[in-house]
Amino acid sequence: MLKVRMVSKQLQDHPVLDQLDMEVNDGCIYGLIGPNGAGKSTLLRVMAGVYQPDMGCVTIDDVSIHNDPSRLKDILLISDDPYYFRKASLLDMKQFYRISHPDFQEEYYQKLIRLMKLNDHIPLDRYSKGMKRQAFLILGLCCAPRYLLLDEAFDGLDPHMRMIFKKEIVERLEEKQMSVVISSHSLREMEEICDCFGILENGKLITSGSMGEWLDTLHQYQLAFKEEASADMFSHLPVLSCKVDSRVVTLILEGDSEMLETELAKLQPVLMERLDVRLEELFVYALQERNDKV
Amino acid sequence: MNTFGGWLFHASERPYIKQYINANKHLIFVIMIFLSLIASGSLVPSSLVSYAFMAFGFDPINAYGLITSDRSLVMICVCMLSYFLPIFQFRFLMSASGRDLYLSLPIKRERLYHIHYFIGALFMGVATVWCGVVFLLFHPYNQRILVSVFVFLLFLLIGLCLYTFFTFLVVKSHSLLDAFIICMSYTLLSMMFTNAFQRFFQAGAAHILIGNGFDTVPSHVQQFISLLSPPWIMFHWNVLFLEDVQSHLSLIWVIVHTIMWMVFACFCFVYAKRSFVRKKMEQRKDSQEWVTYPLLVPMGEAVLILGYGEGQLCSFAIILLFVFSLIAHFFVKRKIHLDWRMPLRFIGFVLLGYGLMQASIATDFFGLIQEIPKQEDVEMVSVQVFDTQCVDCSILETLWIQDSKRISKVMSGQETMMKSKLKTMDEDVSLIVTFQYVYHDGEESIRSYYVTQEQTQVRTVLEEWKKLGILRDFKGVE
Structure with a gap:
């Protein structure tokens, strides 16, 4: 298991990570969500050993990667702007990655290259932004590290490629027992692919957990009333979010759905519809709640 | 420990090094071809080299001089390599994405520094030795082979010192532009410092001698200042075997400089490694380390x-x-x-x-300027007297006086001229008396005085000089 223990990090005298705790279980896809400047990339760099934390540590199976850099062979970071040598082709970069990841999956590499229709002999300079992203995602998947860290993983990919990569990541995870940590702004995609998530804000993990479990406890309802509605009508319920628009109310509630529906029915709405709770709503709610507390 | 390449690299690092060399093989090939052309004298015409070399004040007309000037090009190449190689070797530190890639490799930072430093150092070694071989093949002055081999080995040694120093600066820099500027500044600043000191000294000398003489920076002071510049030491080694410059260069000084830079390079190596290991890669982009x-x-x-x-x-x-x-x-x-x-x-x-x-x-420039030198330091002296008001009878004395008795008379005469001198050249000036001293260590100094013939003491000195044969055929005195 990859653990981040009480990690604090300052960048240019500005605290970016503040006593952050996080756990990435083996074989899971962890979605790291947060607004711009929340510290997602910094956290990934600390996890990959690029930055030394000011406080705390990152461990793999309870061994600190800072004390034993050889453990870094279990981690591969694909940053948002991956580095490649001048005039290097994908083939050259493959050779480089093979050094630190000797179990490189050559056959799988060939399969993906064909699937993406990439020419791995031409310099990466001549690739478009999306093609470069594809190239490094391929390398990341073929290295099959125990923990693959993807910063802004799907930036620059077209919808078709996003779909292919999401499928490949899930398949790879099952085959190789990898864990993937993905930071992205695209919450829809995170929702589709991640098992676990963590919402990062101001250097702290404000919410985290299993995506399925959390979504099971949250319910969104849209209600319509004959007369003007108000938020006070729902004060007796565990409301996370309430939007009132004249006679129409949208609620996010936490708890048992049957019990909640019984309680809502008592208010005699003319219409009650259950909607899916999206990660996006969860994210906005979590940030809102945090800001209200502040 | 299972190692290859001696103590430099661990066996586990072998694939990394092989891949690194493989990735840069085209660049290595181009550099080696370029160096071969330079060392063989095919790229730059010898006449151009000789002309450039003459700018340093050396005469490259004989074979010895020619080989020295040709070798200077190789010297410049070694300096250039030691300048660019550290930037190339540690360029990954200069970009966030490069740091993300290299520092997340499962290699200890200390080893990462060692690998990149020693690959560069090995390349410098191979390139310099290759230059030496090509040079000797294309400049078959057999009697000078040993000298050339010795000089090339010294080039390599000092080149490695320079390479280590620049590695230290590159590790302290935070962007590629900064690395270029900082390394270049240290190179130029040492030369500028030498030049600035000379200018400051000469301006001071002009004040002290009140326009009636000039002085050059004593060679031991110059040599002390040139401690700043390893290329200068390489240049000294390169020309040290020329007969006409041996008197200006002290072998001891050059050896001291070389040893000093070797010790300095060891410190740079240790501190560069420490800085690399402890470097906070997230630091601000501008270089604010005190050495930058x-x-x-x-x-x-x-x-x-x-x-x-x-x-x-x-x-x-x-x-x-x-x-x-x-x-x-x-x-x-x-x-x-x-x-x-x-x-x-x-x-x-x-x-x-x-x-x-x-x-x-x-303070007479802290004692460095002596208007009248000590007689025991003087090897020989010549006096020139120029009559500004007599077009036909302005005769210059050009004979060198070496016997101590007459030197003493010349020096006492200079004292008289010093007391009688006019501060500026005006209508009253009728004579310009110039003394040129050559010292035992090869240094020279010149003192000039504006005086008038109406001054009795001046006439007395001139007549005495004529009697002693110091001045000959000076009609203005008669």
């Missing part, structure tokens, strides 16, 4: 104000230099924001320059 801009900018200001202002800047020059300093200050900070300490520092340097010049004048 915080030291370079004030040094540059001081060199410009003290050296080129010669301690007596006019207001225009002060404004110009201030503007230059301001631009440097903004560049270093990467923003247009004036720190109040900057103008204060600048004013401090201007005042320091003025004060230093006054102190130099008051």
